[in-house]
Amino acid sequence: MTRKKNVVDETREKGEWTAIKLLDDVVEERQLKNFRVYAYYLLDLINYRDGEASLDDFLKHIENKLGSEALYNIDLLPFLLALNIDPVDKKSPIDRESAYQTNFDFHRHEDMGHENYELMEFSLLWAIKEIGLQGNNLMIISNPESLVKVCKTKSIHISDMKFILK
Numbered sequence: 001m002t003r004k005k006n007v008v009d010e011t012r013e014k015g016e017w018t019a020i021k022l023l024d025d026v027v028e029e030r031q032l033k034n035f036r037v038y039a040y041y042l043l044d045l046i047n048y049r050d051g052e053a054s055l056d057d058f059l060k061h062i063e064n065k066l067g068s069e070a071l072y073n074i075d076l077l078p079f080l081l082a083l084n085i086d087p088v089d090k091k092s093p094i095d096r097e098s099a100y101q102t103n104f105d106f107h108r109h110e111d112m113g114h115e116n117y118e119l120m121e122f123s124l125l126w127a128i129k130e131i132g133l134q135g136n137n138l139m140i141i142s143n144p145e146s147l148v149k150v151c152k153t154k155s156i157h158i159s160d161m162k163f164i165l166k
Helices: 014-018 023-048 055-066 068-072 076-082 106-110 119-131
Strands: 052-054 101-105 137-149 157-165
Touching (some): 052 055, 055 137
Antiparallel strands (some): 052 157, 101 137, 137 157
16 A cells, blocks of 8 residues: 655745744743843842842842742743853853952943843843933842852752942
8 A cells, every 4th residue: 555645735935934933032032021020120129228239138129029939930040140141251250350240331331232232231221221220330249158049948049149239
């Protein structure tokens, strides 16, 4: 018994394929939305605390503003990790002169086209404009010798951080 292959008598237009959202695009849109929310509340807290806050302060602020489920959001850990990636010196933190410090210079970013921003830069710049902050530089200082528990019911820890807006 032999079977003949069905003849395909239709073709797809290019527009039909480009209208399909790829998984990467969906993830990127979700991360952008969530990173902007986290950036907003981080800068809001730093502003409220006269320019300084700790990671523990930030997590409590997120929980108070958005509820405990926000601490379990899939994008919280990538947000916190992205705060440790220097937007100018993209070397590994171990290879940088100051391994435990990251700086976001907001004036430097004003001169760049937004298409050159990383996700974190875009989110922080959006948040600083939304809040109307006057700071020029966000400094993140990590302390790997001190761990902070991110979620109350899961054993997820990350190095403590101090956030300073100058």
